[in-house]
Amino acid sequence: MAVDLHKYANPKRFLSIIGAIYPWAALLTVGLLVTGLYLGLFVAPEDYQQGDTVRIMFVHVPAAWMGLSIYTMMAISSAVGLIWKHPVADLSAKSMAPIGAAFTFLSLVTGALWGQPMWGTYWVWDARLTSMLILLFLYLGYMAIWESFDDYSKAAKAAAILVLVGVINIPVIKFSVDWWNTLHQPASVATMEGPKIHSSILTPLLVMGAAYMALFTTIYCVRVKAEILGRRLRMLQINQIQE
């Protein structure tokens, strides 16, 4: 395990893997997004209660999934950076943050647009919506920390600690709808009794979930490459000044 990790922690090897994944991820993103949107907007039936409004789900729900899972990946990456001091781990977490923030923001906005016609309000301060807003602030705080330190390793450490403190929020978001009564309905897909969505609506939802994952991978490849090369450039500049 430890040996394997070190192999991938080598920035050069990591960059070559990223370079190999990138075109396939991009291709997959286009294919899945087109398929998912077509299935969701044209093929999927109306919902028996919500009619066509249910189609907001295909954009909203996978965005929320991504918001949570990207944060979890950032937390794991940050922990690896903090504990094993891998050169790539901190940069990896750093390059995920804006993507996660964007997905979280998308889920909040589409949730508000869905809430207005269905619930009768754009926003309420229930446990699910509030904990999701906190997630957005955690992402923004994390990004702000990276910008506010001049010293790379101090920034990496402070940012990693913030992510790990905030990771408590992830189960709170997931289970908020079970622990407290909320305006937001309980989970429909990841439940103990299996999905509560009819397969004709579930299929486009899962395709969109895969599309978002591929989109994340694509953007991540670009961002993490830029971060690693930027860091290398910085080191070269510092070395030059010292000489």
Place this chain on the structure above:
Amino acid sequence: MTRKKRRLYIVLSGVAVLGLAAALILSSFQDSLVFFHSPTDLAEKPVPAGRTFRLGGLVEEGSYVKEGIDIKFSVTDTANSVKVTFQGLVPDLFREGQGVVAEGQLNEDGVFVASNVLAKHDENYMPPEVADSLKKAGTWQGKEAD
């Protein structure tokens, strides 16, 4: 190796302690973290008249009466129910047997005077035909409080 192990334990114990602290805080604020109170909550812990809170449950079947802009219905959690009056527009999803959250106060007669009514929907999604055939087959499982 020992320094890495030590950092690993620090991180793990830090997250564990924070998790415990969060769990204690959240469970002690249980009452203020709920978005609404059910009719049964109300029966067990009465709220004085005139205090604003949210009442949630299902719109009781057969209780909905509309006279102009005056709306009357009952909110039930199947065990208890509370009469509600409201003046204004209700969301599209508002209907009998459907989840609802009303914000307002109890008056002296124990009737909940709502200033705002929100619809709450459940976690089931299906095409109308499937809903119809489930109802026909008698295996309908919708219309639960949460």
